[in-house]
Amino acid sequence: STGSGRLLPPFSASGVSVNSDVSLQKRIIGGYDCHHTERLYHVRLESKNGTHMKRCGGSLIHPEWILTAARCWKSQTNRAMVKVHPRTVIQYIQVIQQAPVIYNDNNQYHDIMLLKLQRPVTDVPLAQLPDCSYRLQKGDVVQLAGEAATTAGPNNERCERNIEFMRIKSLFLSLQRRLSEGQNNDALVSLQYLQLLFHHNFSCDTGGAVVHSTMIYGLISVGQPDYACQRPTAALDVCEYLGWIKQITGIQ
Template structure:
């Protein structure tokens, strides 16, 4: 299963920083995130010295990032670093190294598409993302806010592109939950969301899905070939909340 996730990542779940600009229409249907929200958003840059891909993540603890397993390269020669304060753009970026490898969730003998990354040093000046109140579970038709720095353009025939510039400003988009509870290999425990003419794109994997100001989901890949074609797959954080708290020490 881990190999399948790696193959998905190689197909473009990150965004190359060596990009060619597309002049096609904007398709995400979102808007610039307010400067006062999502300051916990993290850009994960994964590089082997020649190729660099990006994913999103969320700082949930001064030393812990919550993201998607798809965002971690398992092959030798790849290095991952976390870029803090990518939003708002007026902030001074901070570059942090990851301590060791990811903490994975694999009680079933395969890795679910959710991981924790521990930073080598503590972040002291960034508001932390709030974990969900799982006494309330998402229901169909609830509205969640997704965000990311992935591409906001499409190619011919509305095809997703994997090699365009990251968004110049963190993008937010509202979507309606269309399926509240699901289990899908090779991802894990999910919910899905959709909205007319709105979508996530390559590079948005790992970013947070927010409800009532709290992280209820982590965007999983599952990006179809064409934009706005299928609901977005989102890892259900409440299904993993015990594991997250136990590994990070969060109450």
């Protein structure tokens, strides 16, 4: 459905695997269908490592660049599917052939990543980076979105607006992940997180955008591994990385 305001009842998050080997991180629980003009920049990322496939969300911020969480990268096949919303348009897939650009501060990798596409995407409205002259305040309302596995059908884009925002300034998180095949595990850290508090059961995309005033202020990062937003969770503060994002992508 591409309706803009139809609220759907909450539903169970059990039984969420696809073909038994796909770990879905994409359920929006307790939200409503996104309008067909919303979140056109949303990208579905599929990363395969051996027999296991992980799905994440991302945002097209430049015709050639996707912003997402570093944990979404696997060492083997990584694909980006553009135009996942609305479902009435033709989707197309690009295989990510270049190495990911992950933020690195003194050999400490943060959970934020830029992926470069082989071919520019010129017919999709781009996500807006934040105006960091305004920083989110406690009580600000933000929007999350992602693809939902619901009784309404698979892969519906879902939105949720009723989320209370609270900032944590000094949360330090260290997460282990293998950055590429054959390497030792490196610490994946970030010092600046936003905490999101949910008023009911809710689930979202790892790597997906936290939007305020139509701009991406956060990046879903920390929560339960396969169900990112079912409990209070954390998102990277995009303003902390804005200079790096602009330097890599050339965005003015």
